[in-house]
Amino acid sequence: MPKRAAGVSLPFLQPDTGGDAPLHRQLYERLREAILSGALAPRSRLPSTRTLSRELGVSRGTVEGAFAQLDAEGFLERRVGSGSVVALPEHARLPRSVAATPGRRNGASIRPGLSRRGQRLSRDVLPPEPRDVQPFTPCLPALDLFPMRLWGRTVAKQARHSGPALMTAGEPAGFRPLREAIAAHLATARGVRCGWRQVLVLSSTQQALDLSARLLLDEGDAVWLEEPGYLGARAAFESAGARVQPVPVDTEGLRVEVGTRRAPGARLAYVTPSHQYPLGVTLSLPRRLALLEWARASSAWVLEDDYDSEFRYATRPLAAIQGLDVAGRVLYAGTFNKVMFPSLRLAFLVVPEVLVDAFTAARAATDGHAPLLSQAAMAHFMEAGHYAAHLRQMRLAYAERRDALLDALRREADGWLRPGAAEAGMHVTAFLTDGKRDEDVVRRADTRRLGARRLSPLYLGRDVAQGLVLGFSGASPAGLRSAVRTLTRLRDD
Structure with missing residues (x-):
């Protein structure tokens, strides 16, 4: 029976063979995190590359690539005949509370380090822009x-x-x-x-x-x-x-x-x-x-x-x-x-x-x-x-799309949506007249990816109107009519 090489047990290193990252990169990152967090203590001896490759079911070259990178960055100390040991000293490791929860680097644990301007700037004020074309997205060109x-x-x-x-x-x-x-x-x-x-x-x-x-x-x-x-x-x-x-x-x-x-x-x-x-x-x-x-x-x-x-x-x-x-x-x-x-x-x-x-x-x-x-x-x-020339063509197209939206609102949403000024631009604001909150309407509209925006968050004072900001420039006339019908059905459900 072959003699088993000395070294700590590393079950957490099992790579994801179906993942996007190369196997040697996965091994490198997992070992590096274990060393920084203290899961691998200073001077811990790692199994040999031959032993580890057999235990993980990967090639020895994969393990060697990970070890070589860690050695180059100072995380491991490798000596011929002595194997590989953790080289990072105790005082250089990250605190466990930080290393174990890397997601908190963008959360509350880091917030006190921001300047006052940084704290103001990091507030989530602006709604995220859609990455696809949605019928009512305001100011989206055709x-x-x-x-x-x-x-x-x-x-x-x-x-x-x-x-x-x-x-x-x-x-x-x-x-x-x-x-x-x-x-x-x-x-x-x-x-x-x-x-x-x-x-x-x-x-x-x-x-x-x-x-x-x-x-x-x-x-x-x-x-x-x-x-x-x-x-x-x-x-x-x-x-x-x-x-x-x-x-x-x-x-x-x-x-x-x-x-x-x-x-x-x-x-x-x-x-x-x-x-x-x-x-x-x-x-x-x-x-x-x-x-x-x-x-x-x-x-x-x-x-x-x-x-x-x-x-x-x-x-x-x-x-x-x-x-x-x-x-x-x-x-x-x-x-x-x-x-x-x-x-x-x-x-x-x-x-x-x-x-x-x-x-x-x-x-x-x-x-x-x-x-x-x-x-x-x-x-x-x-x-x-x-x-x-493009501007002239878009004026004609947007006029047709605006008319389609206004016509659909009159036909499908009369009695609960009242369009505001629509002489210019790429959107129309429609006011809710049935007592509903725009937050509830938009939440339902988002389930169908309609792209409508709420009016109420655009107010700072107490006198707040409820309504929807509906873009019309990014969708065809037929698409706008369909979107208004969908919006009305969602409201009635």
Whole structure:
């Protein structure tokens, strides 16, 4: 009978032969965790690679690979004729309470180590974005109508002709041809007055909000936020330590006089004037002028989020507030992600000239720059007229989809859902009129992956409306009608 080699028993090492990770990697990770947690004490002798391979039913090379990696990292000490022993000393091991529960590294045991800003930033405020196409997802573009072949040829052309020029580090403020194309487009389509140097290319509107909060707000500064309003803006300002002051919205948009009364010394006002999120109303001209006068007199800033104003169905898109600003107090944020496709990750922020250097430096310090190939392709897409053509086609398609949703709501949901303003944008807010809570309705809708969002969490005050935020741009007319029927059946069950 062969002599059994000395060493500790290691039953927990049995590898998962059907797993995705290689067997030697599984052995390495399990041994490493056992050493760090103290399950294998310092100077414990391990079985030989031959013995362990026989006991586990794996090749000796598999065990040798795991041992060699542990030896290289200092967890094992291997000597010819003496075998392998645990080399990590007692004081270097992790506490058992931490090592045994690695999932807690993202939980409460680590929370006290966060800064106050980190604790605010880590709050679960924003709902997760769906990874698939759901009928009512707000602000989801019509991916089924996107000119993928044209975009693919555009990207390939830029890659072929630019070569290494697009493989180096880019300018923090963005690719100049794209900044020039954005400035030209905004001047004609949105009435924005700016030079290309005032345009910063970012990855998202959320990044524009975060940069603005970091650079313009100090701890405790008051910020006007539309009530109800965009959760992403609330998260950005609260994480910066600002004091968010909700300002009610009515049929003419933000009630500037209420904001002036409640927080006259606010440092910044965040608005979605062309298509208020989520109610869909438009900020009237008198209130736009009043907002600009307040900002000028108070040396405050206005952050204009123009997230989907390109899509207006009864009239031409309304001019931006930024074009009315003569005092240089407005920052203008826009995005390509809601016009093209979400994973493009290209947006922009137009800042007053006095802020250009500061925002460029902050962009360099926090994120460097946006991918150059995507920027070059987007610039060519705009210069060749493809972007304007795509916008025209989407306006027609979204108008048809909006009409289909409104018609279905009238036919199927009359008496319990009342649509709000729907002259523009990519969503409609429908108010619950039967006394039900939107939380209950959306919970049922989620079981069928409808993508509806709750209205009530978008309020900060006590006067909360119950309703659903229903996107219509990402689904076909037939799909929207079917989704409304499904939603109504769920409500009646």
